[in-house]
Structure formats: structure tokens, C-alpha cells
Amino acid sequence: MQKLKLLILLLFSGCLYAQVGPGIKLGLNSSSISKTALEHKKGLYVGAFIKIPIADYYTLQPEILYSNQGGESNSLDYGDVNINYLTIGIPNKFYVTPPNGFHFIVGLSLDINLKNNFINFTNFNIDEEISPVDVAIMGGIGYEFPFGLALEARYKQGTISVDFLGSDDLYEEPGSNLNGVFQIGAAYKFKL
Template identity: 35%
Template structure:
């Protein structure tokens, strides 16, 4: 374990020494295809948009803090609605929307000038929803690939997985086999990013 940690420190130190450190801001946005885990539902299409700062610390490594507005949720999820006037519960399929401001620290590993791998943690703060949820925050991880079309424009694809139960099981049908008790965010992201050149 100590040997692996030491090797990682040496690797990043060499990368920093071998290349000029640079910082460039950018914008990113695109398509979310999301659902809630343990729910038998359809994927829901929505969008994400945000900004980032790419801190290039070496030829092979870039540290990229990000802040993103993202709409997530799921489609055709079986929800229980209770009518207090006649003391009856009805079950219907609904589309659930949950929006977040997501703050992430993305590690980008550059295989060459075109292809890079993304990996990092995210902390999401809820900004809107159309149903009561268990938590107003989410902790997630993302992984994906990027392809640099030009020096500034890139195509990105990522998978994002939340760790927090975000849907209150009270609203699901108690007799339904289609909903679990631990429903987390899961989504694919496909979009573009544009990095701005900064002239000294």
C-alpha cells in the first residue's frame, strides 16, 4: 500500500516537472439519460449545462473542477397517491424530475492528444423536484471518456452513479413489486465541451 502511494506521488511530481502548468476555463453541456435504480421505469431524457476550469499539471494529467446544473429523474415510475377525502389510494405511472447543482473534482488522464479518461467524485445540491425526496443532497461518482475534436472542442460521454436514496418509499405503491426501498440516481451523459484559450 505504501509503495503504491509513493509511486503515485512520484508519478504526479514527474508530470508537473516535465510540463508547463496551465489553466483554461471552459463550458460543457449536453444530454442526460437518467433513471432511478430499483425502480422498474423508463429512462428520462433531459439536459445538463455548466462550466469548468482545466488545470493541466502534466502531459498525462489534468485536474478539472466543475460546477454543473443537471436535470435528472426517471420516467413511468409507479407512484401511490392518497386521497384523504375518500380514504383511497390510487396508483399511477409518473415522470419524476429532480434538478441539482453539481460540484465535481474530475481527474482527466490523457492517453494522447485526442483521447482522455474522466474519473471523479461529485457533490450534488438539490434545486428543484416534483415529488418529496429523502435527501436534498446526493454524493455521486462519474467515469467516462472524452475525444478532442480540436484543441478547444471535445465530445464527452460519462456514466454517473449516485449513492444516496433520493426517493421516499411512502410515495411508491406498497403492493408494487416494481419499486425498491433504495432508489439512487443513475444516468448517462453525452455532450460537448469547449475550452477557452487564455492569452498572457
């Protein structure tokens, strides 16, 4: 009985391993920060992922991305906000017609603030005032072709305020200043 269980486990692991595959992603961001005078900022995201099929209609896809976010300013009193994040995401993909094709994306990400350039023109550097991390909720749609290419559109909503402490002229209304990012891009899963 133990040998049979071991054989089934090995067969299942082999089938799962055969479908697991690494890949790369590249795309464009349109980001904003809520309740501020900042306009939408264009940026990019780039990174890698591992596709792990769990069931016919469901795939887990852990990913690590570089994401350029922030907001653009039209004011002479302050400059653009440019925040570079390391994003560790856990998107879940639900396929309409497996194993490829149209799919829905839902998941979470931890965004780590690697660097930002928010400096008040009075030469008072307030880098430490921009939050070091963000936790974002994501959702989107995509289409995956049988040869490994996928096209996706997502929206990420931050849940932790960016907080521009010491710069009251950025605020349009009181409350949390949350990241919002629309992403559109392509991904390619390598065949092993």
C-alpha cells in the same frame, strides 16, 4: 539560493497559468432511478469548468453544472419524477497522447437537489422526502481536439438513496433507489 527558488516557482506558476483555461459544457442526460417502476428520463446538463493541467498525462477539471435527472412514469397512479441538481464535480482526466486527444475520465461529484416535482396524485406533496444531496462516482471517455473542443461520454452512479418515502407504489424491490445517469456532450475550453 532563495532568489533561485523564487524564480523557479514563478516560472512554474507562469507555465501552469498559461495552460489553465475556463470552458463551458453542454450535453444530454439519460437518467434512471434504480429499483423503481420508473423508465429512463431524457434531460440536459449545462455548466462551466476550469481545466488545470497537473502533468503531461493528467488534468484536473473542476466543474459546476445544472443537471436535469429523474425518471418517467407510465402509470396513472403517479407522475414523472423530475429532479434538478446543482452538480459540483471533480473529474480527473488521463490522456493517452497529451496534451489533447483520447482521454479517460474518473471522479466524484456532489449533487445538490435544487428542486423536484415529485407530487403524489392524492395531493400529498412529499418534496422533502427526496434526498437533498447525492454523492456520485463518475467514469467515462472523451476526445479533445487541439482547438479546444472536447466530446465526452460519461456514466454517473449515485451513492445516496433518493428515497420516495410515502409512495410504496414506486418501488419494484426493496433497497436503495440510486440515481444512474449516462451523459453525452461537448465541452469547449477558451484560449486565454
